[in-house]
Amino acid sequence: MNEFELIQHFFTDSACAQGGENVSLGIGDDCALLQVPAGHSCAVSTDTLVSGIHFPENAPAFLLGQRTLAVATSDLAAMGATPIGFTLAITLPQLDATWLQAFSAGLSAMAQSCGITLVGGDTTRGPLAMTVTVLGAAPLQQTLLRSGAQVGDVLCVSGPLGAAAAAVPLLLDEIKAQDTPAAILQPLFDAYWSPQPQLALGQYLRGKAHAALDISDGLLADCGHIAKASKVCLQIQQSQVPVSVAASQLLGAAAGLKCALSGGDDYHLAFTIAAAQLAPLQRQFPAVQVIGQVCAGEGVQLLDQAGQSVTQSYSGYRHFN
Numbered sequence: 001m002n003e004f005e006l007i008q009h010f011f012t013d014s015a016c017a018q019g020g021e022n023v024s025l026g027i028g029d030d031c032a033l034l035q036v037p038a039g040h041s042c043a044v045s046t047d048t049l050v051s052g053i054h055f056p057e058n059a060p061a062f063l064l065g066q067r068t069l070a071v072a073t074s075d076l077a078a079m080g081a082t083p084i085g086f087t088l089a090i091t092l093p094q095l096d097a098t099w100l101q102a103f104s105a106g107l108s109a110m111a112q113s114c115g116i117t118l119v120g121g122d123t124t125r126g127p128l129a130m131t132v133t134v135l136g137a138a139p140l141q142q143t144l145l146r147s148g149a150q151v152g153d154v155l156c157v158s159g160p161l162g163a164a165a166a167a168v169p170l171l172l173d174e175i176k177a178q179d180t181p182a183a184i185l186q187p188l189f190d191a192y193w194s195p196q197p198q199l200a201l202g203q204y205l206r207g208k209a210h211a212a213l214d215i216s217d218g219l220l221a222d223c224g225h226i227a228k229a230s231k232v233c234l235q236i237q238q239s240q241v242p243v244s245v246a247a248s249q250l251l252g253a254a255a256g257l258k259c260a261l262s263g264g265d266d267y268h269l270a271f272t273i274a275a276a277q278l279a280p281l282q283r284q285f286p287a288v289q290v291i292g293q294v295c296a297g298e299g300v301q302l303l304d305q306a307g308q309s310v311t312q313s314y315s316g317y318r319h320f321n
């Protein structure tokens with residue numbers, strides 16, 4: 001099977017490449033043709049996942065297909081964008097039809113869940129890596145940015161944090177999965193392999209939230225991006241940070257909290273919003289939790305129950321540290 005037969009069999013004919021409301025032309029020509037609805041901007045984001053860096057080298061192909069698309073689509077959620085299409089550039093060490101079939105199935109499952117269509121890409125030979133570019137439509141004047149946080153806003157997250165980071169020692173066999181109860185294992189593995197982009201919440205927050213992003217490198221590090229872009233200080237109440245129950249059960253309370261604060265890979269949203277917007281927001285999205293507030297100043301402050309600053313001995317993931 002050559003490169004073009006591979007593309008046709010595993011990607012062009014896959015479920016994720018069929019249709020798309022704003023896709024005029026998908027896979028098969030030199031470019032895809034997309035339509036952005038009137039009054040919208042085109043939101044574009046690219047993510048690369050590399051074997052041994054972003055996922056274990058023996059990663060199950062179906063789960064990897066899900067994760068590859070989910071982490072990229074989460075950026076559209078963070079901007080309040082509606083998904084349109086995505087491209088996939090995949091580098092493969094060898095042609096393995098069984099692996100490709102499973103990867104394509106996982107990719108299609110996540111694409112259908114997110115309402116996004118595969119519209120093109122590339123295949124090459126080399127160490128296993130995937131680059132996904134997602135495209136969406138974001139209404140003008142309502143796009144969620146990092147730069148709009150206002151003093152007096154409350155700081156919220158869309159759900160419990162730390163589960164994906166807590167799964168890493170299990171994936172690396174530092175903690176034996178066979179010795180861990182299934183009730184703990186499953187939510188951790190689900191969080192790592194099948195993160196759910198918060199698309200509905202992001203679209204709800206359009207015109208309501210003042211700043212937002214998705215949590216990929218850790219809560220403290222990512223909130224630092226909002227603080228810097230908005231020229232404010234974000235104060236986080238440590239006791240209010242929602243920690244994954246399974247993470248705490250596996251690692252203990254202290255280590256579970258560390259995963260929630262700095263572990264990353266959560267792909268929940270962190271956002272600032274006026275307190276008056278909270279009641280209707282939490283009625284529709286009950287997992288949303290207030291974890292702090294926006295104040296004058298700069299940076300991120302982690303506070304204990306007495307309101308004293310907690311020394312931060314850890315921050316988010318950085319590739320070149």
